[in-house]
Amino acid sequence: MDNMVDSVKVGITGQGGFMGSHLFNFLGIKEDIARVEFKRDFFHNKEQLEEFVASCDVIVHLAAMNRHTNQDVIYNTNVELIDKLIAACYATRTTPKIIFSSSTQEDKDNLYGKSKRDGRQKLEEWAKKSGAKVTSMLIPNVFGPFGKPNYNSFIATFCHKIVNGEKPTVINDAQVNLIYINQLSERFYKEILNTNLKNINSFVVEHTCTKQVSEILGLLNNFKNQYLDNGQVPNVPLNSFELDLFNTFTSFIPKNYFPKKFTKHTDNRGAFVEIMRSDIAGQSSYSTTVPGITRGNHFHTRKVERFAVISGKASIKLRKIDEDQVFEYILEGDEPAYVDMPIWYTHNITNIGDKELITLFWINEPYNSEDADTYFVEV
Template sequence: MKKVGITGQAGFVGNHLYTTLSLDDTIELIPFERSFFEDSKALEDFVSTCDTIVHLAAMNRHEDANVIYATNIALVDQLIAACEAKNVTPHILFSSSSQEINDNLYGKSKKEGKEKLVAWANTQKARFTSLTIPNVFGPFGKPNYNSVVATFCHKITHGEEPTVINDSEVGLIYINELVALFINVIKGTEKGTALSDFSTELVIAPKHFKKVSEILTLLKSYKKDYMENGIFPTLELPFEKALFNTFRCYVPQDHYPVKFTKHTDPRGSFVEIARTQTSGQFSFSTTVPGITRGNHFHTRKAERFAVISGKALIQLRKIGTNDVIDYYLDGKEPAYVDMPIWYTHNIKNIGDEELITLFWINEPYNPEDADTYFENV
């Protein structure tokens, strides 16, 4: 069992890495809190418990660039001091940036932080790996902070109009792709190139290259087709599936439940569940009163629950949080709720009659790669 700690665990990359590693039975996660950098004993206890430390804690933005530089250097110095105080040599992974070659104080803080850790590793004969990271996007990124994708997604889903200031081509990596590389380094299956006898460097190349205007066009189409008309886009291309899953996480909570249009004539009624530009699986279930189905989450699948008969409570909770979202649906007014990735979810029959629910998911069930993780809401 490898013991792994992540400084910056609550940040964008840190949260995704932590929640993904939590699914791995061979990893024991050592909790980290931001306050540890203000408590030398707590930080020393943390580093002495870890086999591997992923150092993600950093300041990315501040009105005074000197504060960014001073903060990031201080965090590295404190991490090294804690290791030396406890005489421990965990494998340290350092999140560097492609900006380290640029003439700015953020890039300088990353370059000098890396150099300090290389020197520590050489002196202590410890393992150190620097990962140079390109622009990252994915669910739960902070708008106006983590990426242009996060900013565009937030603005578009909240009725604002984004502005393209520089329509250049951007090299991007999706958060799931980045996390997979971090895990490979933690497990020793990804080595990088040597910086010294004890240090290596992995320069991560972008996986996707898109002009800013191309990204904006796709996101606007998601708003028109998906949010306004309930149409799922094509999800066959890796970038478009990643961008769509990112977009969905910014859809306001009160967007759901979305009511269907019910067409009624003497024969009965007809309700269109979903139009889709991609493949997938449609299914239905019947549930007797008082029974709950689900209590699982997905990391890549897009899924829709549609209640067409009976009364239901659909609950969602983002992994790593305690806030439960409740949606009450009644088949007399057919409606649906879509399940974001990384949200555990369930559906319960709260009525006195049989509940009929229709389901759509963007890929057929594969027991060898189910992408289904059980956790109670």
Template sequence: MLKIGITGQAGFVGNHLYNTIGLFPEEFARVEFQKEYFEDTDKLNEFVAQCDVIVHLAAMNRHTDPNVIYDTNVNLVQKLISSLKATNSNAHVLFSSSTQEERDNLYGKSKKEGRELMVEWTENSKGRFTGMIIPNVFGPFGQPNYNSVIATFCHKLSHNEIPVIEVDGNLKLIYVGELVNNIISEIRTRKGNSEILIPHTSESTVSGILSLLENYKSEYLEKGIVPSINNVFELNLFNTFRSYMDIKNHFPVKFTQHTDARGSFVEIIRLGVGGQVSFSTTHPGITRGNHFHTRKIERFAVIKGKALIQLRRVGFDEVIDFYLDGNEPSYVDMPIWYTHNIKNIGDEVLYTNFWINEFFDPNDPDTYFLDVC
């Protein structure tokens, strides 16, 4: 079993990598890292000494003074190398650099020099090094005004602010989940390569991205319609947008119920995408679920009975409770990377409709069991 440590574990890419590695407990063991370790030589040495693999993601992307970015990033690499030497480490170190290496800015310069310092360490040790040159990364939970323009747009639109395009350039992009899969593939090779260009998986203008996101706000956030999704990039972008919603206050969403002498009728979902619809009954006191998805879009609609739907983001402690009552039929959509369940808290049988955007495939279920509470 490989012991893997991630500097920058709590950051955007680091958190996704940490959680994904956790899906393979028989193959990988995670070595915990805290950013304070860089200020404590003994703790950094202890961390490094435990690791078979170190993925160095810790870095500064933005600051009002570019010199601070440069000094910080180079200094972090130097501290890591000092610890590798002090512990006589033979670890495989993977380093995240950027396509900005060749640009005339101090961030790109810091990444290039950091990679070169790591290559020099490899030449004088028994360790291995992989330098990954990475395009623009986007995905759920990125920090707005820091990680990417997509993060900024998603945050603003989901909080009723108006995004502004500063430069309508063409962006070469990779989804964070795709990048994580690349990193894990490199770990599995157990080989080093001083310079690997991680290919982008999609390309779009800034205005094209904003147009899609504005449509997601209009269709999904305001009308409850799952929009048309034409390719993997649009699915990833839609899931990214959903991660910025204020789910505590948005859900549950009540259906419009039509009642006459015959009974009642509610429209469950309007779709611009296909998928699978299921119906279930749940006996009083029974809980379903306690799992999460990394790509699927899913809706729970309570039609009859009383239910408690609970969500918890993977890696966090806060549990979000939603109480739904079939007397006022309503739904909750499940964000990706949130483990969720539904429990019958009433005295009668609970009737629930489930919709998910893809057919169930037992060979690729994208369903990972984890208790909410």
């Protein structure tokens, strides 16, 4: 459990899944939240599940099966998870507030939607009997970085295919209501802190945009052409669907894509290197670093950032904040190159040479001390 004083103790079933991992990381940057760790095995161990339940002020129930060749397996699995959660609450005589992730498919004729509807009713019945609070959030289509292709969303599938040289096709060019994972996490956070006196609440989470499937595919193909093939940041304005989609797209790029070498033009006068080309403005800066010194050790949740080494020798390291694997890139000014920093990856740069290191930085938004989107975590 995070060591927080006077904070709300929050556990997330399905913590390792797409929504769960994003929400867990998002809550980690909130000073009024203490996260209670959940592991998938807890649902197979009565004692561990009861200990988890008894440790929480609020439980966000996200654990669920979305896809399976047998629809009955989906239904039975999802309902069984809720039965076990309720049984653990009764066994421990605890009444944590439960926030249930339901779906706008509740009213559709499929067993996944039925499992969500029946699960919600079970939780509400438990709340009536025990005096607990249950809030059900009916969630539209969610997209964001690190999604599982062919499982979480069609956007994850499109991104995966495009990055791997495939050409996705649109089967049903429908309009889709969408919400970005960061916006959904913010909505969960507000509900965690909500002190509504009603014991039973249910509402539809409003989607933040509506897009045609073919429109999204067109944007992703443009990202490939501009960014993946030519290193140019496309037109992704601040606080836009395009920026959210771009950060989703770049999360699928394999780590061996970097470092990318610049084209260096030389003649009798010296050399010329184009560092950055973008369809949007941003902030450019540079730093000098003496040998042996490390800068950074922080991550961002929305910013697009480029490190370009033009003189000296540097080690750039990245680590996804909820994983242990560290990626390292060695860059030297004799062969100028750059590495872009993915969101939710803590990163740093160290001068590993014997002379001054000069690094140029570009970021898609000017620094704002009141909303820095910069969180310090050691790589």
